[in-house]
Amino acid sequence: MPRAAIAEGLRALLLLWLASLAAFAVVRAMPADPAVLSLVAFGQAADPDTVAALHREWGLDQALPLQYAAWLGDFLTGDWRRSFKTGAPILDEFAKRLPVSLIVGFGGLFVALLAVGPLARGAAKRPNGWAARVLDAATLGAQAIPAFWLGCLLLWFFAVELRVIDVLGEGPARYVLPILIVAFTGLGPLAQVYRAGLAEVSRADYFRTALAKGADPDTALEAQGGRYARLGLSAALTAEAGWVVGGTAVVEVVFGLPGLGTFLVDSIAMRDYFVLQAYIVVAAAWMLAIAFVAAGARHLLDPRLR
């Protein structure tokens, strides 16, 4: 067991190193020079002297392998460098912004999960019932309605027409609508997977046998199929949780939340190399962490894996 854990750890480290290499290569392969972009964006002269001075300041005047080695060394020791655009330490920016994105992303998934069980069970039991209709509508709506449009609509209704919330709200209240929107987009995929798992069990012989023995349908469905359906749900949840880091940019922009998503959007346009490199490595680490947690969940839910 310790040997397996060490092997897993080494594998994770290797993947992270490869991610850092890929991050550096991909970001540096992007066309355009961040120094010129930065000067043009603010109406300044992109003369060779100024461009060269910015390159020196940002450490871009070295050979690429040296730049990579220096950046990786700094990154591992906690110096993630400074943003070209904001001039602020990137680690500080991530530390401040990541919680905002996590609150929105995980808050949305949590709220979605609260609704998944009742809707999926109802839809599995009565394929033409109200729960199934609501679930199908939510799934279709999440695919068809852009998050920014929904966000603007909700803001207009609650802030302008009813005046019960602030557009520029402060404190925990500002997270409610963004979380509900993320929940809305996540609800359909999660509930459909859970529903499919329950529906499959409800067609199984052992479930019919349970009913024939006089078991209550609701109790029997949960007892016979709950664990199996949650196994599928955990896989779907893994996929949804994977994009929490940086994937909530649209909602963040509409609601003015200073999360990682908005920072990332700005950074891409300005070719903010160190921000983008840091993000890719953090995203890779996040995916590994999620995969690790998901593997643990599967281990608990699926006796065949023990």
Added chain:
Amino acid sequence: MQFRILAAAAALALTAVPADAQTRPLVVGQGFLTDSLDPAQGVAGWALQSHGVAETLFTVDREGRIVPNLAESVRRDGESFIIRLKPDLKFADGSLLDATALKASLDRATKENPRARGQIGTPALDVLNARELRLRPERPVAAIESVLAEFPLAIHKFDGTNASMTGPFRAVEFKRGESLRLEPNPFYRDVASRPAVTIRRIGDAQTLALGLESGEVDIAFNLAPETLPRLKRRPELTIKSTPVAYQYMALLNTQRAPFDDVKVRQAVDLAIDRSMLIAAANGGETATGMFPRVFPFASESPRKHDAREAEKLLDDAGWKAGANGQRMKDGRALEFTLTTYPQRPDLVTIAPVIRASLERIGFRVRIEVTEAISPQLQAKRYDAALWAMHAAPGGDGAFVFEQYLRSTSATNFMSFASAPVDAALDRLREIDAAPARAAALKGIEQLVFAQAPVVYLMTPVWHVGLSKRAASYVPYPSDYYVLRADLRASP
């Protein structure tokens, strides 16, 4: 249980009631916010100047003229310049802005910020007396007033931790990426008449309009045109629209077909009906050239629209119209991709109108919207691109010509090379007097018109939405000075 948690979350949303509109500071909603309170860092000087916190020695007035601000005057003294400060200037911490403090500010700016060195290199600075400083730039400078109006040279005093500036407002609380709370600078004239202000960064145009409608925003800067009809129906709001110092244009890649042919470029220039662009953008003025009419060196005549002449040019260039109206030459269709970007919503709005004008004379135009246009321009991976820019940020027109049209410039995105234009720009470097510079700029403009690497489209109007409290606000023709000393709030 699960539904109870959902209900609790909804109830939490209902607890946030808007603050008392009478007691809160004026709230300005806009798409940008400074990244730092130190004007020597990056481009913070620009944002702080726009926020009314930082000032420069010279500034650009409403008519586009460079006028003294903190400086009383500047005069040439051989290869140096003598800057004379206005009397009794103070920083927001109450300390005196004298020649020694000015030297310290310019020293620090050029040491800390490569952008400042891009203006005057590392200059030699000598204090002559309490109000006069001799500045000798590292390299020759023609229009020194314009350089001293540039944001990297914003005047400040740095105590090792904080920077103090001279504008009508000073920062009280800063939340990076979110908001900046300002109070009137107590050492600036008429301090009692200015309100406290909170600037909120609002990245989405629709959210900005909603903030104005909900009463949370008092000054909504640069509203999207599509929100105007809705906002104008609200009697409590005032919408003020003003032509700005920005110019909308189409850059043509002269290294790519079909724009490697000057006649095709001229045809595009003639074929576009600018009045339709203005109608689509909900306001604006037909461009006369590179510079909006607010500038004294702008050309006078609006760009001409003549579709027949455009067709003749295309005929002469060998592009013949087929039965379906599509022009062909040597088996190739007359077609290109028009690239635009969503950060300037007006440009996305006018792109189809441009396409309609050009397809009427036989072009086939694809429209492409890209999130990051600057990298694409820099890599020259485009056929034609819509572009918006401030035409004279320092109040002098030479800058944009040098940057965009000199054959050797890194930002000559059109790959335009013209020996006469380069020579005229060389001569312009030797001219000091404003009238002579204006005449020279107009001459260069004519050379550029003939080659048409750029098609000047329109001067936009920007729309500012105002609550009753801020109804007296008068927009400036650019985003360089959003908050100024004349800001007042009604009770």
